[in-house]
Amino acid sequence: MSLLERLNNDMKQAMKNKEKDKLSVIRMVKASLQNEAIKLGTELTEDAELTVLSREVKQRKDSLHEFDKAGREDLVEKLRTELTVVELYLPKQLSxxxxxxxxxxxxxxxxxxxxxxxxxxxxxxxxxxxxxxxxxxxxxxxxxxxx
Incomplete structure (x- = not known):
């Protein structure tokens, strides 16, 4: 199953379960993947999908660090939730x-x-x-x- 198929299935499931936060993150990731495909003008390879996912994780980690420094606990918690969802689609991390x-x-x-x-x-x-x-x-x- 391709990443986009997984995202679509998880998006449907999140809609059924009324998980607004998860749904929002899945939509953002899906949009990033589609934007990258449009930018490249071709279907994304697995490697390109990994690059996009890694970029999404890095952006959230950077923002998390900045919000944590600024004492914005409301945004920190939201980003931690987003990170958890995005990391579901990454391959198993090396120890x-x-x-x-x-x-x-x-x-x-x-x-x-x-x-x-x-x-x-x-x-x-x-x-x-x-x-x-x-x-x-x-x-x-x-x-x-x-x-």
Whole structure:
């Protein structure tokens, strides 16, 4: 089942269950996917869908951080709910241990020895973990392994 089919089915279910918040988030995600397809002028590949979903998660996490700093608990709670819904459509996230293994393997593949080569490592690792790990966590682990 494609992502759009899943979204449509979940949207119908949310309507039946009168889950307004979930319905709203599903509609936003669906709109983002459709806008990206229009922008590219073609059907989205699984990889492109992952990119859109990752962007949606990142936007919400950034906003969550800002609202939390500003003390806007009402908006923080709303964004946490939205994040939970969007994350349902992402692939299973890698644990820190699994991610650490991938980082170690990639560093040896690339032959990186210092933090100066961090860009090469990040360029090699991000396609491997796309949609399965947060970029800031990957960055942190790469820095730890290279120091």
């Amino acid at each position: 820190e241990e699994e991610l650490s293994e991938i980082v170690t393997e990639t560093i040896s593949e690339v032959g990186a020895k210092s933090k100066a080569e961090m860009g090469k490592v990040m360029a090699a690792i991000m396609p491997k973990v796309k949609g399965k790990a947060d970029g800031s966590l990957v960055n942190k682990l790469v820095q730890q392994h290279l120091s």
